[in-house]
Amino acid sequence: MEEKKRMENNESPVPYLRRTRTAAILLSSLCWGLGISIPGLSLLELQRQVGVSLQEITLSLTARSIGHLIGSFASGFCYDRIENHFVLASALFAAGTVGGFIPWVQDYNFLLMTMAIWGLFTGYIDTGNNFMTLGLWGKKAGPVLQAGNMLVAAGGLVVSLVVGPFLTITPDSPKGNLSDVMTSTVYNQSAEDLATLNITDYNRLAIQEDYYSDQIEKATSLIWIPYSIMSGIFILVSCMYFGLYARLSDRIMINTDEKDPAMKQHFTETNETLHFRILLLGILFTYLFVYAGNEAIFLGFLYTFAMTSDVEFSPQIASLLTTAFWGGFVLSRGVAILISRILHPRTMLIIDLSGCTLAALLLSLWGNSSGVVLFCGAILMGISMGSAWPAAVTWAERNVRINGKVTGLFLVALSLAHLLFPWIMGIIIAMYTIRSLMYFLLFLCIASFLTFTILQIVASKCRNIGNCENKSEKIYKIVAREMIDIRKEIYDV
Incomplete structure (x- = not known):
């Protein structure tokens, strides 16, 4: 009844939905924290997945940063022209879909392109979180911005706890490859030791090397689990934003930020x-x-x-x-x-x-x-x-x-x-x-x-x-x- 009265009087429905929209913004901030943290922790896994050196795989983080830069710049024009909830919902859904695809990429160049596209969509999310918070709360946005940024940092901590059990290549292992430990036992021998090393021992080491390589190759596939969890969270939050977009898609309710009393007061002052x-x-x-x-x-x-x-x-x-x-x-x-x-x-x-x-x-x-x-x-x-x-x-x-x-x-x-x-x-x-x-x-x-x-x-x-x-x-x-x-x-x- 109260909602119908607001619509009949052409009043802004923003205060009525402010808590729901604030909760959605905080959840998307948590998603942003998950997204920016997981590639760094799984970098060695991605390195082995595409078969490149450590220096080359770090370029994937650079590609993501370039994509984020482009997304941050382009999103400003979109949020000024398209309904904000629809833009952010689409960015969350796309980021979740692309992020879930990353652990299955086997080609290095395709991985760089995928990371750049992922950074593009996360740039839209980062801009949307800040812009919608300011549009919703105006001069009272300080506590909400602080809470959102705290959830970004909390997302990084959550990722470090969730991803850890699925990592098979850790920084503590030399070059992230246990087979190097086996081969080093041969190549680090002196001339006298090599002379006494019989062919049976060498074959045994070679078999152990192949065994550990196979074990690592099998275990590496587990990295898709934390990526899938992250992707699912992104898509769930995007569904929440699509629901808000459908809820606010009425002619009176569209572009609600411009009708928000806090924003109206801010523009006039x-x-x-x-x-x-x-x-x-x-x-x-x-x-x-x-x-x-x-x-x-x-x-x-x-x-x-x-x-x-x-x-x-x-x-x-x-x-x-x-x-x-x-x-x-x-x-x-x-x-x-x-x-x-x-x-x-x-x-x-x-x-x-x-x-x-x-x-x-x-x-x-x-x-x-x-x-x-x-x-x-x-x-x-x-x-x-x-x-x-x-x-x-x-x-x-x-x-x-x-x-x-x-x-x-x-x-x-x-x-x-x-x-x-x-x-x-x-x-x-x-x-x-x-x-x-x-x-x-x-x-x-x-x-x-x-x-x-x-x-x-x-x-x-x-x-x-x-x-x-x-x-x-x-x-x-x-x-x-x-x-x-x-x-x-x-x-x-």
Whole structure:
């Protein structure tokens, strides 16, 4: 009955479905976390599946990043022109179908193409999650964004637990191939040992090598199980979005984001000029690019730094260090859901960037020589990074009008940073030493802080100018209206 009254009065049904749509957004964020984590954990399995070297199989991650970059850019135009639930439902269904097909690909070039297509659809999902959250909640989107990003990180943890039992090739095994262990017992023999090694022993080793190779080949096929689970979750969530699309497909209910009271209030309160929008978005893109580069470098090289620096952690301790970082990361995003209701996004960003800078300073000074400092710095970095990205998106929503193209622009900055900065960091490490990692990290943290300071100053100045222009326009209208009234009175006389 209440719903019919809303439709008769031409009111927005968004508040009535806000909880359902928010739950759908959170579930798609969990899907996004599952999707970005599973290829890295199954990389060695995919390497053996297509029969290429480790360096060649890493290009599959690059192909996925390029696809994500294209998807993030193209999706902005789609979300502005097509009903949002239909676009996101189609992207989830396509990503689930393509992702379930990956463990069956046997050709290397076809695998690269499949990963690129998968990244394309996941780019649509990432953009849709952020854009629909802002469209649904407006200025109150902070806690929902924090919850969504926490579920992305939780998805990575879930994948690490689910995929592990199905891995037959682990980083602990040399080159991920147990047959190499058998052959090394022959090729590492001295000349005297080879002279005494009879043909029977050699044949026995060859038979054992074939046996272990066959066993690995059979066990490798189990990787399709976690991929199928992930694919099923994607398709189930897509069905939920298709149901929402059917529910909102009425003429009155279509394009509900434009009728949302929160968005309507936001559009009327935002004082934007074209120059203000271009300038602010340009600086905001630079800030997100630099910050995301900081995140990509630390995530990509923390394990390598722990293994090759002077602390010389064992693989187990280095893995524990990575787990400690992710623990702080997830904890920070969970706490930020509550804190974002109290603190302004500007305050949260200042705290986050200060924490990142302090952690980078500690790591650059003592992280190479002290394991305790390395652990403390990694945990502090995880806590600081956890809420920085959603806080930045919330800050942007409060200072500039957000549409699909702007949300896609944010994720283009993220994709470019994750694509370029690890490559640049690899060149720097090759030219100098692994210690340069923390120095470059400190440089990026300081650059992020300075860029955000400039961004805040520009936003404040432009907002004041916009307010002054609006006040001048209101005064002009009042004076003009009074002049018209005076002229009418004179004419009547």
